[in-house]
Amino acid sequence: MLKAVILIGGPQKGTRFRPLSFEVPKPLFPVAGVPMLQHHIEACAKVPGMKEIILIGFYQPNDALSRYLSSAQQEFKILVRYLQEFAPLGTGGGLYHFRDQILSGGPSAFFLMNADVCSEFPLLEMLRFHRDHGDVHCAVVLATTANRKQSLNYGCIVESQKTHEVLHFVEKPATFVSDIINCGIYLFTPEIFTHIGMVFQRNQEEKQLPLPTPREDQLWSRQRAEVIHLEQDVFTSLAGQQQLYVYKTQGFWSQIKSAGSAIYASRLYLNQYLQTHPERLVSSQEGGCTVNGNVFIHPTALIDPTAVVSVLLGPNVSIGKGVCIGAGVRVRESIILHGASLQDHCCVLNSIVGWDSTIGKWARVEGTPSDPNPNDPFAKINSETLFRDGGLTPSITILGCNVNIPSEVIIRNSIVLPHKDLSRSFKNQIIL
Ligand code: GTP
Numbered sequence: 001m002l003k004a005v006i007l008i009g010g011p012q013k014g015t016r017f018r019p020l021s022f023e024v025p026k027p028l029f030p031v032a033g034v035p036m037l038q039h040h041i042e043a044c045a046k047v048p049g050m051k052e053i054i055l056i057g058f059y060q061p062n063d064a065l066s067r068y069l070s071s072a073q074q075e076f077k078i079l080v081r082y083l084q085e086f087a088p089l090g091t092g093g094g095l096y097h098f099r100d101q102i103l104s105g106g107p108s109a110f111f112l113m114n115a116d117v118c119s120e121f122p123l124l125e126m127l128r129f130h131r132d133h134g135d136v137h138c139a140v141v142l143a144t145t146a147n148r149k150q151s152l153n154y155g156c157i158v159e160s161q162k163t164h165e166v167l168h169f170v171e172k173p174a175t176f177v178s179d180i181i182n183c184g185i186y187l188f189t190p191e192i193f194t195h196i197g198m199v200f201q202r203n204q205e206e207k208q209l210p211l212p213t214p215r216e217d218q219l220w221s222r223q224r225a226e227v228i229h230l231e232q233d234v235f236t237s238l239a240g241q242q243q244l245y246v247y248k249t250q251g252f253w254s255q256i257k258s259a260g261s262a263i264y265a266s267r268l269y270l271n272q273y274l275q276t277h278p279e280r281l282v283s284s285q286e287g288g289c290t291v292n293g294n295v296f297i298h299p300t301a302l303i304d305p306t307a308v309v310s311v312l313l314g315p316n317v318s319i320g321k322g323v324c325i326g327a328g329v330r331v332r333e334s335i336i337l338h339g340a341s342l343q344d345h346c347c348v349l350n351s352i353v354g355w356d357s358t359i360g361k362w363a364r365v366e367g368t369p370s371d372p373n374p375n376d377p378f379a380k381i382n383s384e385t386l387f388r389d390g391g392l393t394p395s396i397t398i399l400g401c402n403v404n405i406p407s408e409v410i411i412r413n414s415i416v417l418p419h420k421d422l423s424r425s426f427k428n429q430i431i432l
Pocket of ligand 1: 007008009010056057058085087088089090091094113114115116117184257
């Protein structure tokens with residue numbers, strides 16, 4: 001029997017995803033037409049013996065999350081539960097706190113996944129690798145390769161080439177350690193809790209040391225004892241003890257940190273739909289528009305059926321629930337969220353258009369991202385960032401919820417906060 005745990009973080013996390021995370025918890029943001037989390041849940045539901053998926057986070061239980069969980073349970077016929085941490089406990093603290101619930105029913109192993117990754121989720125391959133390596137170790141880490149510069153932003157792994165044991169694990173090193181990076185997807189046996197428990201114990205002992213601090217500080221330090229970071233606190237010391245192994249995937253993988261990286265992740269998942277969900281992709285005949293490349297259109301979206309000038313969509317476009325698209329509209333490399341309205345002849349490129357926003361006739365909304373080079377073997381982890389080269393100019397355009405763009409203006413490389421009625425063109429600005 002197997003289980004899966006997904007770490008969904010909480011409201012204080014996902015700040016790079018603003019303003020979009022103001023409206024929905026980031027794990028529910030649609031990527032390739034379905035909530036980011038659904039890609040994880042679908043992959044878990046396909047694993048034979050998978051009995052339960054547990055989400056751990058520090059969001060207050062809310063309607064959007066509960067509604068999504070009950071619909072996912074029905075759709076994928078698997079138990080999906082949310083467990084709320086009393087405070088952000090890090091990537092290992094919540095896991096340890098809820099260990100009894102994770103281990104109830106006696107799973108032989110469980111997957112752990114970060115919610116903010118986009119992946120092919122080679123879970124069966126990880127299970128096979130685990131069994132082929134004798135089942136005796138307590139963790140398999142999914143990894144991919146990065147170039148030297150990129151690797152510094154991730155957990156870096158030095159492996160034994162013969163056995164694939166993790167010999168060293170360093171989280172975000174200051175200088176180059178290895179081009180093998182942690183994907184944030186793991187397979188653990190229940191033994192992992194012994195090792196997390198040792199860290200917990202150590203933290204508890206440190207907490208006992210007398211500190212002449214006021215009450216608030218003592219409370220904070222008590223809480224802090226439960227905060228555990230799997231990467232720094234557990235993997236670093238498990239490396240080299242024949243307990244931690246690495247399975248390297250050739251499949252796609254990317255993080256979803258900024259809104260810009262959601263467009264990139266959408267492209268990867270839409271491409272995967274060619275094999276896994278061809279029914280989610282539209283072709284030119286459907287909906288009376290010309291489709292170029294991979295495009296998702298929610299069945300309730302309305303494309304002007306009387307359009308004399310045809311609508312041109314794609315590549316890499318996701319159109320949400322109830323979106324209205326007028327005649328002659330062009331959309332490329334963009335996510336259009338539910339209830340938005342794209343009026344006749346407007347053009348949307350490299351952008352995210354927020355819920356219920358309106359783009360007037362002949363308006364242009366566009367970004368200019370640094371596109372991953374198709375010949376770059378590491379393009380798969382080149383998730384686009386919101387601000388190019390660390391500067392202040394957004395590389396894609398994001399319209400928050402309920403923004404109105406008038407006719408015939410151009411909004412380029414800008415972020416527009418929710419509920420704004422713009423009256424002119426903007427370039428390279430954050431409109432508050
Ligand atoms: P950053 O680049 O700083 O974001 O680091 P990272 O990529 O290592 O991410 P981080 O460790 O912050 O988060 C990895 C995953 O764990 C994400 O899906 C987060 O939402 C989730 N996460 C992070 N901290 C917590 C926490 O305290 N509790 C829970 N339940 N999840 C968390």
